[in-house]
Amino acid sequence: MTSPEVSVAPAGVISMESALRVIRSLFAWAGFIAVYLFLYTPLVTIGIFAFNDSTVQALPWSGFTLQWFGAIGQNGLLFSALTFGLSVSLLVVAVASVVGTYFAVVVNSATGAAPRVLLAAVIIPAIVPGMVLGLSLAITFRLVGIPAGLWSIVIGHLAFTVPVVTLVVLTRLRRLDPSLTQASMDLGANGWRTFWHVTFPQLRTAILAAALLTLTLSFDEVVITFFLAGTQQTLPLFIWSQTRFGFTPEINAIVTIIGAVSIVLIVIATRVIEREVDPFAGTGRKRRSRRGR
């Protein structure tokens, strides 16, 4: 029997289903947007106040100004916290990149049970709570006689950034084709020259990504730094101590700068990491030649 109702019924079911799907996806989007609003509104707010021509952190908007950015330089304590924090982070980046890469190479070339043990030994400081690490380092440094200051903070930061570099570089190392190192040795290069000419060039992007990550991790670290700092504060410590007396506009300005710089760094880092997953993504394959047979 081929009555018209028979053919109508399935269509009705389909439209019901698709309506449900639309509603469900609306809810999903609404949730998504709510979460992002929640995350980004404070960031945007701080950014807005950094340009607001008023010492009071409240609406209404009283005009556009760049004076708070200029005020950063005038605020001696703020400026010295910024430069001190930067020197800490740059030292940390330099040392962590070298040491972390070295650890990754050692772990990667070890055989048997050694890699797992070595890796665990490297990583544990990164997963111990910052409070525990900071306190235990502070006590140890006092016993050993390392004064609180630049170097104590640098060592403290290395404890959790070296593992990060090790992991990022190790992931890359493990994806490398082992026959490339063998080919290099086969063609007359010893272990060191093989590393320099064959392994290291393929690790460069991973090391760069790890260095950027280390920079952001170290620059805004608070807990460990709190335990290890002497009289000179790093920027986040300084800002934190200032906020107890209320925000000042130049803090909005510097936080806005830092936010913008870290977004740029993170975008670069992820770009670099993605490129590393498939260095020849895109046009490379199409350019393959078929001639010369």
Added chain:
Amino acid sequence: MEEASLSPSRPGTPGREGDTPLEPPTVVRFDDVSKVYNGATTKAVDGVSLDIRAGEFFSILGPSGSGKTSCLRMIAGFEQPSSGRILLDGVDVQGIPPYRRDVNTVFQNYALFPHMSIEANVSYPLRMHRVAKHEIDERVSETLALVEMEELRKRFPHQLSGGQRQRAALARALVGRPKVLLLDEPLGALDLQLRQQMQLALKQLQRDVGITFVYVTHDQGEALSMSDRMAVMSTGHIEQVGTPREVYFHPNTPFVAGFIGKANLGRGTVVLESGATVGHWGGISFPMAADTPLGPCAFSLRHESVSLSDGAGDIAVRGTVEEVVFLGDSSEVMVAVDGVTLVAKAPAHIGFALSNGQAITVSFKASEVVRIDG
């Protein structure tokens, strides 16, 4: 022999007396080499003794897992023998790292350095050996010309086809003029047509440069067509070493007979009957050479040695067609004869004309039956 004096600890090496002054010197020698990998229970390489001579194209043929790659990696120095010795040019290479061995490898996946141009890849071994700049340029150009890759020298590996990468890898391994070139299934990743072209090109190249090639493959066609001599391996040990002809027509073991080409294999005996040496294979009898050892043995007879007409050989027997398998350019006809099933290779149109159960006469030359121990 001269290179014997180079080696500190060689008196009493077995097999040395076999060398005649006319033969080229041995460049690679396996002296009872075994390899057991860490954690493995069986030997990947099991008591291999082998002499590879200067300037020859030597193939190692065997099924997957037979230990071919392991042998090659021990020559290159990526693995150490668990027991036995490997001598390169008469010198025990135990403990000598890969970069100090005058041996280069063409890897199965080519292992071209992805971050270097073809030119930089090919000049790499020369740079590592600190060859003078102008000589590097000269030799790179010369070697790229040899493999017809000059126009592609600025490209990167990912911009090349499989065959081009293969040739680039070959150029890189050859440019340092090693004493021995090791090739591990270098044509495995190429399509059939390109593979056949490259077989010819490789053989030609080997003759031109005069370098000893040790070529690992599981493709018997490749081994038979390219080699001066070849070794057949199975489960870690060597079954037979010889020229392709010897291995093909005079297999030493049932494994070789079965692995190379297609052969009828079966058990039988050789007996002395009124002064003549006679082989019995099922109900088939045939004369054998007078010096053939007597007693039970295995027989091998190639498919193409069995003819479907009665005049082609000196032994003709009656049988019935059991099955015909069409192979495209030819067919395999299985004929039951007196308790033995003989497979004959026949032109396709002859195979089509036969039907199962049909009575037929097959013939073969008694001289083509090979007696095998075991």
